[in-house]
Amino acid sequence: MARVEGKVALITGGASGLGLADAKALAREGARVVIADLNVEKGEAAAEEIGKAAVFMRLDVSSEDDWKRAINDIRSAFGQLDVLVNNAGVVILSTPEDCTLEEFKFANAVMSEGVFLGCKYALPLLKEGKGGSIVNMSSTASHVGYPIFFAYTAAKGAVRSMTKSIAAHCQASGYPVRCNSVHAGAIETPMVQTAQGRLGEKPIDIPTSGVLPPDSLGAPSDVANLVLYLASDESRFITGAEFVVDNGLLSRPAG
Ligand SMILES: NC(=O)c1ccc[n+]([C@@H]2O[C@H](COP(=O)([O-])OP(=O)(O)OC[C@H]3O[C@@H](n4cnc5c(N)ncnc54)[C@H](O)[C@@H]3O)[C@@H](O)[C@H]2O)c1
Numbered sequence: 001m002a003r004v005e006g007k008v009a010l011i012t013g014g015a016s017g018l019g020l021a022d023a024k025a026l027a028r029e030g031a032r033v034v035i036a037d038l039n040v041e042k043g044e045a046a047a048e049e050i051g052k053a054a055v056f057m058r059l060d061v062s063s064e065d066d067w068k069r070a071i072n073d074i075r076s077a078f079g080q081l082d083v084l085v086n087n088a089g090v091v092i093l094s095t096p097e098d099c100t101l102e103e104f105k106f107a108n109a110v111m112s113e114g115v116f117l118g119c120k121y122a123l124p125l126l127k128e129g130k131g132g133s134i135v136n137m138s139s140t141a142s143h144v145g146y147p148i149f150f151a152y153t154a155a156k157g158a159v160r161s162m163t164k165s166i167a168a169h170c171q172a173s174g175y176p177v178r179c180n181s182v183h184a185g186a187i188e189t190p191m192v193q194t195a196q197g198r199l200g201e202k203p204i205d206i207p208t209s210g211v212l213p214p215d216s217l218g219a220p221s222d223v224a225n226l227v228l229y230l231a232s233d234e235s236r237f238i239t240g241a242e243f244v245v246d247n248g249l250l251s252r253p254a255g
Helices: 017-028 040-050 064-078 102-125 149-175 190-195 220-231
Strands: 008-010 032-037 054-058 083-086 132-137 179-184 243-247
Touching: 008 017, 008 064, 008 102, 017 032, 017 040, 017 083, 017 220, 017 243, 032 040, 032 064, 040 054, 054 064, 064 102, 083 102, 083 220, 102 149, 102 179, 132 149, 132 220, 149 179, 179 220, 220 243
Parallel strands: 008 032, 008 083, 032 054, 083 132, 132 179, 179 243
Antiparallel strands: none
16 A cells, blocks of 8 residues: 555645655655645646646635635545645745844744644644644754844744644644654755755756765755655654754754
Protein backbone atom coordinates (compact mmCIF):
# COMPACT_ATOMS: atom_id res chain seq x y z
CA MET A 1 0.00 0.00 0.00
CA ALA A 2 1.21 3.50 -0.81
CA ARG A 3 2.29 5.61 2.16
CA VAL A 4 -0.69 7.99 2.31
CA GLU A 5 -3.23 5.88 0.44
CA GLY A 6 -6.82 6.97 1.04
CA LYS A 7 -5.90 10.28 2.64
CA VAL A 8 -7.08 13.71 1.53
CA ALA A 9 -4.48 16.47 1.87
CA LEU A 10 -4.89 20.23 1.68
CA ILE A 11 -1.68 22.09 0.84
CA THR A 12 -1.70 25.88 1.04
CA GLY A 13 0.67 27.68 -1.29
CA GLY A 14 0.65 24.46 -3.30
CA ALA A 15 1.08 26.18 -6.66
CA SER A 16 4.82 26.76 -6.31
CA GLY A 17 8.09 25.71 -4.71
CA LEU A 18 7.84 23.59 -1.58
CA GLY A 19 4.03 23.32 -1.62
CA LEU A 20 4.09 21.98 -5.17
CA ALA A 21 6.78 19.44 -4.24
CA ASP A 22 4.65 18.37 -1.24
CA ALA A 23 1.59 17.98 -3.45
CA LYS A 24 3.51 15.83 -5.94
CA ALA A 25 4.97 13.61 -3.21
CA LEU A 26 1.64 13.10 -1.47
CA ALA A 27 -0.17 12.35 -4.75
CA ARG A 28 2.58 9.92 -5.78
CA GLU A 29 2.05 8.06 -2.50
CA GLY A 30 -1.70 7.69 -2.91
CA ALA A 31 -3.30 10.83 -1.46
CA ARG A 32 -5.87 13.01 -3.13
CA VAL A 33 -4.49 16.53 -2.92
CA VAL A 34 -6.16 19.92 -2.82
CA ILE A 35 -3.77 22.59 -4.04
CA ALA A 36 -4.88 25.83 -2.43
CA ASP A 37 -3.29 29.08 -3.52
CA LEU A 38 -3.89 32.72 -4.38
CA ASN A 39 -2.24 32.24 -7.75
CA VAL A 40 -5.00 30.74 -9.89
CA GLU A 41 -2.96 30.32 -13.06
CA LYS A 42 -0.07 28.48 -11.40
CA GLY A 43 -2.43 26.50 -9.14
CA GLU A 44 -4.50 25.22 -12.04
CA ALA A 45 -1.35 24.31 -13.97
CA ALA A 46 0.01 22.45 -10.94
CA ALA A 47 -3.18 20.42 -10.52
CA GLU A 48 -3.20 19.60 -14.23
CA GLU A 49 0.43 18.48 -14.09
CA ILE A 50 -0.28 16.12 -11.18
CA GLY A 51 -3.37 14.70 -12.83
CA LYS A 52 -6.57 13.24 -11.44
CA ALA A 53 -5.29 12.97 -7.86
CA ALA A 54 -5.20 16.78 -7.63
CA VAL A 55 -7.68 19.63 -7.66
CA PHE A 56 -7.05 23.36 -7.40
CA MET A 57 -8.91 25.65 -5.04
CA ARG A 58 -8.42 29.42 -4.77
CA LEU A 59 -7.71 30.29 -1.16
CA ASP A 60 -6.26 33.37 0.47
CA VAL A 61 -4.96 31.95 3.74
CA SER A 62 -5.32 35.33 5.45
CA SER A 63 -9.08 35.40 4.79
CA GLU A 64 -11.37 33.83 7.40
CA ASP A 65 -14.22 33.64 4.88
CA ASP A 66 -11.99 31.82 2.38
CA TRP A 67 -11.08 29.22 5.00
CA LYS A 68 -14.73 28.61 5.94
CA ARG A 69 -15.62 28.14 2.28
CA ALA A 70 -12.60 25.92 1.54
CA ILE A 71 -13.31 23.51 4.38
CA ASN A 72 -17.02 23.37 3.48
CA ASP A 73 -16.11 22.62 -0.13
CA ILE A 74 -13.68 19.87 0.93
CA ARG A 75 -16.34 18.34 3.20
CA SER A 76 -18.82 18.31 0.31
CA ALA A 77 -16.37 17.01 -2.29
CA PHE A 78 -14.40 14.44 -0.25
CA GLY A 79 -16.24 13.98 3.07
CA GLN A 80 -12.87 13.90 4.85
CA LEU A 81 -9.61 15.75 5.45
CA ASP A 82 -6.57 13.96 6.84
CA VAL A 83 -3.61 16.21 6.16
CA LEU A 84 -3.23 19.97 6.31
CA VAL A 85 0.06 21.46 5.16
CA ASN A 86 0.12 25.14 6.17
CA ASN A 87 2.78 26.15 3.67
CA ALA A 88 1.73 29.44 2.01
CA GLY A 89 4.25 32.19 2.58
CA VAL A 90 5.65 35.52 1.48
CA VAL A 91 8.99 37.15 2.09
CA ILE A 92 9.58 40.79 2.89
CA LEU A 93 13.07 42.24 2.99
CA SER A 94 13.30 44.79 5.77
CA THR A 95 15.12 45.26 9.06
CA PRO A 96 13.46 46.08 12.41
CA GLU A 97 14.23 49.75 11.70
CA ASP A 98 12.90 50.06 8.17
CA CYS A 99 10.06 47.52 8.33
CA THR A 100 6.77 49.36 8.08
CA LEU A 101 3.83 48.41 10.25
CA GLU A 102 1.98 47.55 7.05
CA GLU A 103 4.73 45.11 5.98
CA PHE A 104 4.84 43.57 9.45
CA LYS A 105 1.06 43.09 9.47
CA PHE A 106 1.06 41.64 5.95
CA ALA A 107 3.75 39.03 6.71
CA ASN A 108 1.97 38.03 9.88
CA ALA A 109 -1.48 37.99 8.23
CA VAL A 110 -0.26 35.42 5.69
CA MET A 111 2.11 33.27 7.74
CA SER A 112 0.92 33.62 11.34
CA GLU A 113 -2.81 34.35 11.05
CA GLY A 114 -2.96 32.08 7.99
CA VAL A 115 -1.67 29.14 10.01
CA PHE A 116 -3.99 29.93 12.92
CA LEU A 117 -7.03 30.12 10.62
CA GLY A 118 -6.04 26.95 8.79
CA CYS A 119 -5.75 24.98 12.00
CA LYS A 120 -8.91 26.48 13.49
CA TYR A 121 -11.14 25.75 10.51
CA ALA A 122 -9.62 22.43 9.43
CA LEU A 123 -9.61 20.85 12.90
CA PRO A 124 -13.35 20.01 13.00
CA LEU A 125 -12.95 17.92 9.83
CA LEU A 126 -9.48 16.56 10.65
CA LYS A 127 -10.65 15.24 14.02
CA GLU A 128 -13.46 13.22 12.44
CA GLY A 129 -10.85 10.93 10.84
CA LYS A 130 -8.51 8.37 12.36
CA GLY A 131 -5.09 9.87 11.77
CA GLY A 132 -5.02 13.58 11.06
CA SER A 133 -1.74 15.39 10.58
CA ILE A 134 -1.03 19.12 10.45
CA VAL A 135 2.34 20.16 9.10
CA ASN A 136 3.22 23.83 9.62
CA MET A 137 5.99 25.38 7.55
CA SER A 138 8.12 27.46 9.83
CA SER A 139 11.79 28.12 9.06
CA THR A 140 15.26 28.25 10.55
CA ALA A 141 14.29 31.92 10.85
CA SER A 142 12.37 30.92 13.99
CA HIS A 143 15.64 29.81 15.63
CA VAL A 144 18.17 32.50 14.73
CA GLY A 145 18.13 36.21 13.91
CA TYR A 146 18.01 37.35 10.29
CA PRO A 147 17.89 41.17 10.45
CA ILE A 148 16.75 41.58 6.84
CA PHE A 149 13.88 39.13 7.24
CA PHE A 150 12.52 40.78 10.40
CA ALA A 151 8.75 40.46 9.79
CA TYR A 152 9.24 36.98 8.34
CA THR A 153 11.13 35.80 11.45
CA ALA A 154 8.36 37.14 13.67
CA ALA A 155 5.74 35.17 11.78
CA LYS A 156 7.80 31.98 11.65
CA GLY A 157 8.45 32.19 15.40
CA ALA A 158 4.70 32.34 15.94
CA VAL A 159 4.24 29.26 13.76
CA ARG A 160 6.84 27.36 15.80
CA SER A 161 5.13 28.00 19.13
CA MET A 162 1.56 27.77 17.81
CA THR A 163 2.35 24.27 16.54
CA LYS A 164 3.11 23.02 20.04
CA SER A 165 -0.08 24.53 21.49
CA ILE A 166 -2.16 22.93 18.75
CA ALA A 167 -0.49 19.55 19.29
CA ALA A 168 -1.09 19.74 23.04
CA HIS A 169 -4.68 20.87 22.55
CA CYS A 170 -5.42 17.93 20.24
CA GLN A 171 -3.97 15.43 22.71
CA ALA A 172 -5.74 16.99 25.70
CA SER A 173 -9.00 16.91 23.77
CA GLY A 174 -8.56 13.30 22.64
CA TYR A 175 -8.47 14.26 18.94
CA PRO A 176 -6.62 11.85 16.63
CA VAL A 177 -4.69 14.72 15.14
CA ARG A 178 -0.97 15.45 15.32
CA CYS A 179 0.73 18.79 14.62
CA ASN A 180 4.40 19.35 13.83
CA SER A 181 6.53 22.13 12.37
CA VAL A 182 9.17 22.03 9.64
CA HIS A 183 12.10 24.45 9.69
CA ALA A 184 13.82 24.56 6.33
CA GLY A 185 17.07 26.33 5.58
CA ALA A 186 17.59 27.76 2.10
CA ILE A 187 15.82 25.68 -0.53
CA GLU A 188 15.85 26.44 -4.26
CA THR A 189 12.36 27.87 -4.88
CA PRO A 190 10.98 31.03 -6.51
CA MET A 191 10.82 32.65 -3.06
CA VAL A 192 14.52 32.18 -2.42
CA GLN A 193 15.45 33.22 -5.95
CA THR A 194 13.54 36.45 -5.40
CA ALA A 195 14.97 37.05 -1.95
CA GLN A 196 18.49 36.58 -3.21
CA GLY A 197 17.95 38.92 -6.13
CA ARG A 198 18.73 36.04 -8.44
CA LEU A 199 15.58 36.47 -10.50
CA GLY A 200 16.26 35.57 -14.10
CA GLU A 201 19.23 33.37 -13.28
CA LYS A 202 19.11 29.73 -14.19
CA PRO A 203 18.23 27.48 -11.23
CA ILE A 204 21.31 25.72 -9.88
CA ASP A 205 21.69 21.98 -10.29
CA ILE A 206 21.23 20.22 -6.98
CA PRO A 207 22.41 16.59 -7.09
CA THR A 208 19.54 14.15 -6.64
CA SER A 209 21.63 11.72 -4.58
CA GLY A 210 24.51 11.82 -2.16
CA VAL A 211 25.32 14.21 0.67
CA LEU A 212 25.18 17.90 -0.25
CA PRO A 213 28.11 20.27 0.43
CA PRO A 214 27.56 22.84 3.23
CA ASP A 215 27.11 25.79 0.84
CA SER A 216 24.48 24.07 -1.28
CA LEU A 217 20.83 25.03 -1.36
CA GLY A 218 18.42 22.17 -0.80
CA ALA A 219 15.94 20.89 -3.37
CA PRO A 220 12.17 21.14 -2.73
CA SER A 221 12.06 17.33 -2.56
CA ASP A 222 14.40 17.44 0.47
CA VAL A 223 11.54 19.10 2.37
CA ALA A 224 8.72 17.19 0.66
CA ASN A 225 10.20 13.85 1.74
CA LEU A 226 9.87 14.96 5.36
CA VAL A 227 6.38 16.38 4.87
CA LEU A 228 5.34 13.05 3.34
CA TYR A 229 6.64 11.20 6.41
CA LEU A 230 4.87 13.58 8.80
CA ALA A 231 1.64 13.30 6.80
CA SER A 232 1.75 9.51 6.87
CA ASP A 233 0.88 7.21 9.76
CA GLU A 234 4.57 6.23 9.89
CA SER A 235 5.01 9.27 12.15
CA ARG A 236 2.08 8.42 14.46
CA PHE A 237 4.22 8.79 17.65
CA ILE A 238 5.37 12.28 16.69
CA THR A 239 3.50 15.44 17.63
CA GLY A 240 4.43 18.90 18.88
CA ALA A 241 7.89 18.41 17.41
CA GLU A 242 10.04 20.61 15.23
CA PHE A 243 12.07 19.28 12.31
CA VAL A 244 15.06 21.20 11.01
CA VAL A 245 15.94 20.55 7.34
CA ASP A 246 18.97 22.75 6.77
CA ASN A 247 21.98 20.55 5.95
CA GLY A 248 23.52 21.38 9.33
CA LEU A 249 23.25 25.17 9.10
CA LEU A 250 21.98 25.71 12.65
CA SER A 251 24.41 23.27 14.20
CA ARG A 252 27.58 24.66 12.60
CA PRO A 253 29.87 26.96 14.57
CA ALA A 254 29.76 30.57 13.34
CA GLY A 255 32.39 31.77 10.89
N1 LIG B 1 12.37 28.21 0.15
C1 LIG B 1 12.99 28.26 1.32
O1 LIG B 1 14.22 28.31 1.41
C2 LIG B 1 12.18 28.23 2.58
C3 LIG B 1 12.88 28.06 3.80
C4 LIG B 1 12.16 28.01 4.98
C5 LIG B 1 10.77 28.13 4.94
N2 LIG B 1 10.14 28.30 3.76
C6 LIG B 1 8.68 28.41 3.79
O2 LIG B 1 8.12 27.45 2.94
C7 LIG B 1 6.88 27.94 2.42
C8 LIG B 1 6.89 27.83 0.92
O3 LIG B 1 7.89 28.68 0.40
P1 LIG B 1 8.48 28.56 -1.08
O4 LIG B 1 9.93 28.81 -0.97
O5 LIG B 1 7.96 27.35 -1.73
O6 LIG B 1 7.84 29.90 -1.72
P2 LIG B 1 7.11 30.17 -3.13
O7 LIG B 1 7.08 31.64 -3.25
O8 LIG B 1 7.71 29.34 -4.20
O9 LIG B 1 5.62 29.62 -2.85
C9 LIG B 1 4.75 30.26 -1.96
C10 LIG B 1 3.34 30.03 -2.43
O10 LIG B 1 2.45 30.63 -1.46
C11 LIG B 1 1.41 31.27 -2.18
N3 LIG B 1 0.80 32.31 -1.35
C12 LIG B 1 1.33 33.49 -0.95
N4 LIG B 1 0.44 34.18 -0.22
C13 LIG B 1 -0.68 33.42 -0.15
C14 LIG B 1 -1.94 33.59 0.48
N5 LIG B 1 -2.25 34.71 1.17
N6 LIG B 1 -2.86 32.59 0.36
C15 LIG B 1 -2.56 31.47 -0.35
N7 LIG B 1 -1.39 31.26 -0.98
C16 LIG B 1 -0.46 32.24 -0.87
C17 LIG B 1 2.10 31.85 -3.41
O11 LIG B 1 1.16 32.18 -4.44
C18 LIG B 1 3.04 30.71 -3.79
O12 LIG B 1 2.41 29.78 -4.65
C19 LIG B 1 6.75 29.36 2.94
O13 LIG B 1 5.95 29.39 4.11
C20 LIG B 1 8.17 29.74 3.28
O14 LIG B 1 8.24 30.75 4.25
C21 LIG B 1 10.81 28.35 2.58
